[in-house]
Amino acid sequence: MLKGKKFILGISGGIAAYKCAALTRLLVKEGAEVQVIMTKLAKEFITPLTMATLSKRPILVDFFNPENGDWNSHVDSGLWADAMIVAPATANTMGKMANGVADNLLITTYLSARCPVFVAPTMDLDMYQHPSTRRNMDTLRSYGNHLIEPNAGELASGLIGKGRMAEPEEIVAALKHFFNQDNRPQLKGRKILVSAGPTHEKIDPVRFIGNYSSGKMGYAIAEELARRGAEVTLVSGPTTLSADHPNIKRIDVTSAKEMLNACEKEFEQVDGAIMSAAVADYTPVSPANEKMKRTSNELSIHLEATVDIAAALGTKKMAGQVLVGFALETHDAVQNANKKLIKKNLDFIVLNSLADEGAGFNSDTNKITIIDKDNKLKEFALKSKKEVACDIIDELAIYFK
Numbered sequence: 001m002l003k004g005k006k007f008i009l010g011i012s013g014g015i016a017a018y019k020c021a022a023l024t025r026l027l028v029k030e031g032a033e034v035q036v037i038m039t040k041l042a043k044e045f046i047t048p049l050t051m052a053t054l055s056k057r058p059i060l061v062d063f064f065n066p067e068n069g070d071w072n073s074h075v076d077s078g079l080w081a082d083a084m085i086v087a088p089a090t091a092n093t094m095g096k097m098a099n100g101v102a103d104n105l106l107i108t109t110y111l112s113a114r115c116p117v118f119v120a121p122t123m124d125l126d127m128y129q130h131p132s133t134r135r136n137m138d139t140l141r142s143y144g145n146h147l148i149e150p151n152a153g154e155l156a157s158g159l160i161g162k163g164r165m166a167e168p169e170e171i172v173a174a175l176k177h178f179f180n181q182d183n184r185p186q187l188k189g190r191k192i193l194v195s196a197g198p199t200h201e202k203i204d205p206v207r208f209i210g211n212y213s214s215g216k217m218g219y220a221i222a223e224e225l226a227r228r229g230a231e232v233t234l235v236s237g238p239t240t241l242s243a244d245h246p247n248i249k250r251i252d253v254t255s256a257k258e259m260l261n262a263c264e265k266e267f268e269q270v271d272g273a274i275m276s277a278a279v280a281d282y283t284p285v286s287p288a289n290e291k292m293k294r295t296s297n298e299l300s301i302h303l304e305a306t307v308d309i310a311a312a313l314g315t316k317k318m319a320g321q322v323l324v325g326f327a328l329e330t331h332d333a334v335q336n337a338n339k340k341l342i343k344k345n346l347d348f349i350v351l352n353s354l355a356d357e358g359a360g361f362n363s364d365t366n367k368i369t370i371i372d373k374d375n376k377l378k379e380f381a382l383k384s385k386k387e388v389a390c391d392i393i394d395e396l397a398i399y400f401k
């Protein structure tokens, strides 16, 4: 399925380098071409002969061939490839990638590559959790690189925890997903509205009422919809996230009222809407025009209810339009989610319970249950928000069949 695709496989020096033999074999079996670049240390973990045999190409290590002076052009390799995979990516290599320390061919190729880059980290538990590693990984994400999360389990050191490089099958699955070859239902020609992030309700010029929503779930949904060909309007409350896909039109709003206005306007033109925003339920009745002074020991702020945006769209829903909501619950989760589904005239609701570890506002993972109008429940395992977005969109696609 990855037939004809060209990959650079950059191997750095970690014990998981042995998995690159299986990875290369899988890619070649899929009909892909693989050019292996190894760091000097990687050669201690897996032999160049093994990798050259499996990839059917001489591997590259040095900037030039010391025997005849032949130059290994990192620029040419970077332009040749459809994607670069750095696996295993050690803490050292990720640090160099994040900071442009170009002291080997793998890094110079990475810096020259114009193709998408996939990074499969591997390291020991404590190294993986170190703030410097976390920061480097965030930096790589901010460059648009795709991090393939390591798995938890027994590590080479004997410690138990997260740090084991993703399995070759998982890396191939991530590549297929990226190249749209994962047989997920496509949504070309569909227009979808997504609300995301928190809202900020003004108290005075320097203060607001907000919540902990990061917007990650909504942005992951918008990106996955766009990847599958849908035209997406993303109405976003204040977040630090960016959504770069050309199929995403982003409308920034601050308050629940602004979000309502933008969503109502857009809803008429879409086939469906996914309301993932954490909209404030109350807003100050009369925000102060000047900064409020500390005058007494107590302060009451008079709040009024905001309009329920999902419910407002629910009353306007036309035949053929699909409306999806979220429910974040701390208790009686299924019953409460069901009530919301009916009250807001939703087609299905995505329940996440704060009782589940790894689910909720700021985490990169989520654990959901999808409930439909017939009260049918589909429970999903704890997954990355990207994968959760896939599950939600698979469900949405059923309604468009």
Ligand code: CTP
Pocket (backbone or CB within 6 Å): 195, 256, 275, 276, 277, 278, 279, 280, 281, 306, 307, 308, 309, 310, 311, 324, 325, 326, 327, 328, 329, 340
């Ligand atoms: N929602 C909305 N507008 C609001 C409040 C909620 O569009 N003013 C949407 C959310 O985007 C979500 C769904 O309604 O899709 C449920 O949100 P949630 O906060 O869980 O529920 P509420 O209806 O606000 O109920 P409560 O806070 O009482 O649990």
